[in-house]
Amino acid sequence: MTTSVAATTSQHLKPSQTIKIFGLGTAGCQAIESITGVEFSGASLVAVNTEATALESSRVAEKIYLGGRRTRGLGVGGDPELARAVAEEEADRLRAACQGVELVVIVAGLGGGTATGIAPVLARVARESGAQVLAFVTLPFECEGSRRQRQARAGLLQLKLTADGVLCLANQRVLKLIDEHTRVSETFSITQNLLVQAVRCILRILTQHGFMNVSFADLCAVVQGRETESAFATVEAMGENRSREIGEKLLAHPLLDGGRVLSEADAVLVSLAGDADLTMAEITRVTEQITRHCEKAHVITGAVVDETLKQKLIITVVASQRRGADAETHPDAPDGEFGDDSSHSTTGTLAANAAAKNLSTRPPTRVLPPPPELTAEKIKELERRPTGKGGRRSAQKMRQGVLPLEVVSKGRFDKSEPTIRQGEDLDLPTYLRRGVALN
Amino acid sequence: MFDSPSIVVGLEIGTSKICAMVGELNDEGAVNIIGVGQSRARGVRKGEICDATTTEEDVRNAIAEAEQMADAEIRSVFLGVTGNHLRGFNNRGVHTVISEDREITDEDVQDVIKNAKAINLPNDHDVVHAIRQHFIVDGQDGIHHPVGMLGARVEVDMHVIHGKLNRLQNPIRIVKGLQLEVEDVVFNGLASSLAVLSKDEKELGALVIDIGGGTTEFVVYADGIIKHTGVLAVGGDHISNDLAYGLKVPLGRAEQLKIEHGAALLDEAVRGQTITIASDLGLPARSVNLEHLRRIMLVRIEEIFTLIERELAEAGLLDYIRAGVFLCGGGARIPLIQKLAEEIFQMPVCLGRAKSLSGLKSALDQPEFATGIGLVRFGALQHKKRKRGRFQLADRWIETFGGLFRRN
Numbered sequence: 128m129t130t131s132v133a134a135t136t137s138q139h140l141k142p143s144q145t146i147k148i149f150g151l152g153t154a155g156c157q158a159i160e161s162i163t164g165v166e167f168s169g170a171s172l173v174a175v176n177t178e179a180t181a182l183e184s185s186r187v188a189e190k191i192y193l194g195g196r197r198t199r200g201l202g203v204g205g206d207p208e209l210a211r212a213v214a215e216e217e218a219d220r221l222r223a224a225c226q227g228v229e230l231v232v233i234v235a236g237l238g239g240g241t242a243t244g245i246a247p248v249l250a251r252v253a254r255e256s257g258a259q260v261l262a263f264v265t266l267p268f269e270c271e272g273s274r275r276q277r278q279a280r281a282g283l284l285q286l287k288l289t290a291d292g293v294l295c296l297a298n299q300r301v302l303k304l305i306d307e308h309t310r311v312s313e314t315f316s317i318t319q320n321l322l323v324q325a326v327r328c329i330l331r332i333l334t335q336h337g338f339m340n341v342s343f344a345d346l347c348a349v350v351q352g353r354e355t356e357s358a359f360a361t362v363e364a365m366g367e368n369r370s371r372e373i374g375e376k377l378l379a380h381p382l383l384d385g386g387r388v389l390s391e392a393d394a395v396l397v398s399l400a401g402d403a404d405l406t407m408a409e410i411t412r413v414t415e416q417i418t419r420h421c422e423k424a425h426v427i428t429g430a431v432v433d434e435t436l437k438q439k440l441i442i443t444v445v446a447s448q449r450r451g452a453d454a455e456t457h458p459d460a461p462d463g464e465f466g467d468d469s470s471h472s473t474t475g476t477l478a479a480n481a482a483a484k485n486l487s488t489r490p491p492t493r494v495l496p497p498p499p500e501l502t503a504e505k506i507k508e509l510e511r512r513p514t515g516k517g518g519r520r521s522a523q524k525m526r527q528g529v530l531p532l533e534v535v536s537k538g539r540f541d542k543s544e545p546t547i548r549q550g551e552d553l554d555l556p557t558y559l560r561r562g563v564a565l566n
Numbered sequence: 567m568f569d570s571p572s573i574v575v576g577l578e579i580g581t582s583k584i585c586a587m588v589g590e591l592n593d594e595g596a597v598n599i600i601g602v603g604q605s606r607a608r609g610v611r612k613g614e615i616c617d618a619t620t621t622e623e624d625v626r627n628a629i630a631e632a633e634q635m636a637d638a639e640i641r642s643v644f645l646g647v648t649g650n651h652l653r654g655f656n657n658r659g660v661h662t663v664i665s666e667d668r669e670i671t672d673e674d675v676q677d678v679i680k681n682a683k684a685i686n687l688p689n690d691h692d693v694v695h696a697i698r699q700h701f702i703v704d705g706q707d708g709i710h711h712p713v714g715m716l717g718a719r720v721e722v723d724m725h726v727i728h729g730k731l732n733r734l735q736n737p738i739r740i741v742k743g744l745q746l747e748v749e750d751v752v753f754n755g756l757a758s759s760l761a762v763l764s765k766d767e768k769e770l771g772a773l774v775i776d777i778g779g780g781t782t783e784f785v786v787y788a789d790g791i792i793k794h795t796g797v798l799a800v801g802g803d804h805i806s807n808d809l810a811y812g813l814k815v816p817l818g819r820a821e822q823l824k825i826e827h828g829a830a831l832l833d834e835a836v837r838g839q840t841i842t843i844a845s846d847l848g849l850p851a852r853s854v855n856l857e858h859l860r861r862i863m864l865v866r867i868e869e870i871f872t873l874i875e876r877e878l879a880e881a882g883l884l885d886y887i888r889a890g891v892f893l894c895g896g897g898a899r900i901p902l903i904q905k906l907a908e909e910i911f912q913m914p915v916c917l918g919r920a921k922s923l924s925g926l927k928s929a930l931d932q933p934e935f936a937t938g939i940g941l942v943r944f945g946a947l948q949h950k951k952r953k954r955g956r957f958q959l960a961d962r963w964i965e966t967f968g969g970l971f972r973r974n
Contacts, residue, residue, distance in 0.1 A: 538807040543616065546650055546799040546800060553798075553799070557865040558866075
């Protein structure tokens with residue numbers, strides 16, 4: 128199914144929008160410093176941070192420093208809850224910055240404290256003051272530790288609920304772009320560049336005149352409400368065979384997993400940018416190559432002409448995949464917290480969701496572990512929960528635990544690696560498993 | 567007293583016994599078994615070493631015995647490996663012939679084989695064997711030697727056996743610790759099939775099941791090539807363990823009961839019969855129900871065969887096995903096991919006998935020695951190939967990666 132956005136023959140300029148790009152946290156602030164170029168001529172940049180020193184050294188004109196009273200300029204120490212509290216306290220200042228802006232772009236590296244905590248608040252405040260919100264975020268490398276991953280995932284989920292659209296780049300995927308000898312600094316600048324490139328391309332789609340327009344609503348239709356993975360990739364090509372070359376390059380792009388992301392995608396937004404020589408045949412050729420790989424997806428195609436691209440053809444693809452179970456899990460998570468361990472899950476909606484999901488997907492095992500210990504608060508919370516809506520979930524939670532007793536000893540194979548075939552442990556006597564009676 | 571190349575030694579580190587088999591190659595290339603050394607394996611479970619020190623001792627004993635019997639010095643061995651981690655699968659490689667006259671050259675063949683070997687293995691896995699099945703030239707199937715033929719596109723089917731590198735290296739390290747060289751590692755199932763099957767049977771299609779102490783290996787040949795290999799980490803030990811648990815007797819006694827009274831089928835005669843077992847600890851003598859003993863054995867062996875049968879049925883290979891099933895390994899000694907296998911596989915079943923070997927005939931004509939003899943045959947084949955040189959051998963159809971281990 129392919130929807131071509133109504134092609135307008137007359138080249139017209141989109142009504143100029145006021146755009147503000149917010150860089151949150153250290154990563155976000157650094158990223159927006161490298162934002163330059165024509166696409167951003169109409170946009171103003173704002174740096175937001177909780178570390179006073181880092182903010183001072185930023186070259187961005189407009190700076191918002193949060194948390195003066197609470198943190199005394201030392202940052203939030205990787206605690207998103209604190210960052211969120213700070214942002215809520217000083218929400219008025221954020222609101223003032225969003226006043227009269229039509230499109231707010233949030234650039235942030237999730238996982239740390241500042242960006243993870245502030246981004247959802249900023250998105251909410253911006254929407255309240257009438258702006259559309261688009262977020263570009265990165266998820267941390269896996270080597271940065273599981274706590275950061277968890278925080279980032281929780282932050283991403285919240286951001287998705289508050290922003291109109293979220294484009295997310297998992298840094299781990301960038302590892303495929305680099306080789307053994309790439310230095311750390313280079314790696315991080317690559318991720319930063321990718322982020323900036325994405326912002327640039329998306330803004331180009333949204334702001335520049337095109338004969339096949341892609342509107343903000345189209346973009347949101349692709350990235351909104353879809354869970355977790357939205358991948359994007361940008362490639363460019365020059366010369367005679369640029370349309371064919373660009374398709375091949377795109378399908379080989381590591382961020383698209385060699386085209387696999389496309390074949391699994393539910394919605395794909397394709398945007399071409401070329402110089403004035405861009406022909407219809409070229410557009411057809413490129414889109415054909417892409418649609419062949421994503422037959423079941425909803426494809427939105429757009430094309431813009433940019434005089435500054437001399438003979439270059441640039442294609443930006445945003446692909447997103449809907450995960451089946453997620454639609455039902457996130458509507459009730461607006462005040463979810465950054466559940467990093469169960470001991471401090473008080474409201475625990477997110478953690479509870481995750482636990483419920485784990486419970487429902489866990490394969491049947493013979494021996495169940497004992498039920499987790501319940502704190503007094505947890506019991507109260509379970510009792511308080513309305514039985515009507517959350518009934519299904521609480522029923523899963525209240526599953527009867529079984530003591531981990533190994534009734535049948537495996538004899539001499541007790542300590543060896545079990546031989547499992549089709550879910551059966553072959554080390555146990557067959558007659559026991561078959562229930563052959565010996566009388 | 568012998569030149570080292572004329573001596574080929576196969577070493578099998580099995581779950582129940584360690585067996586070193588010494589073969590002598592005569593000038594015509596025939597193999598003559600001149601020595602066997604055995605020792606009980608104490609540190610092996612399910613075909614894999616769990617106690618390196620005692621295993622090293624056992625291997626040393628077996629090797630020493632074999633050396634004494636053969637009156638020869640053993641310097642290098644062909645080592646049999648097995649274990650639950652070994653996997654076999656078929657892979658196809660494709661190559662386009664680029665030369666102008668479209669004649670397939672030796673390089674094309676090397677290239678296509680290289681392509682077929684470029685497979686996605688799990689990180690910690692390594693290839694044990696890459697066995698060439700046959701070539702396909704421009705869609706024409708079943709070609710054995712494509713060099714010199716004309717064609718635009720050469721494909722090759724390979725059967726690749728791979729396993730966890732670390733676990734493969736455990737037995738190798740032990741053998742190296744004894745100052746012996748490992749010439750090559752060989753999958754035990756492959757070795758057994760080499761010992762048991764003749765060329766005709768391979769052409770017809772055959773299934774070899776080697777029921778060992780801790781593992782059961784199976785290999786399927788069809789049209790003269792290996793189609794399928796597999797390992798099931800269930801063997802004779804499991805039967806003993808089941809008996810020990812079900813009859814409530816010590817493991818050693820269960821083993822003994824299995825050997826003395828075991829069978830793979832229930833017959834009317836055993837119904838209600840009991841066996842009295844003397845107690846060596848001064849406890850009162852116990853009686854064991856023979857029917858229970860047989861039933862416990864029956865369901866276990868039946869399960870082993872059924873698992874294999876199901877796997878082969880899924881691979882669609884049952885119809886290709888026309889020569890029948892060949893049983894070997896210690897498990898093949900269980901009385902009536904052939905009948906049970908016939909019932910399950912619905913095809914003729916016989917005990918595998920090591921063929922076309924001369925030497926200690928009566929001593930070797932036992933199913934346990936199939937793997938050891940197969941290892942020697944494998945070694946003999948390798949030696950012959952080495953003599954013929956590297957590139958003449960168009961029929962170098964079994965390629966192994968033993969060189970990899972020699973390097974370390």
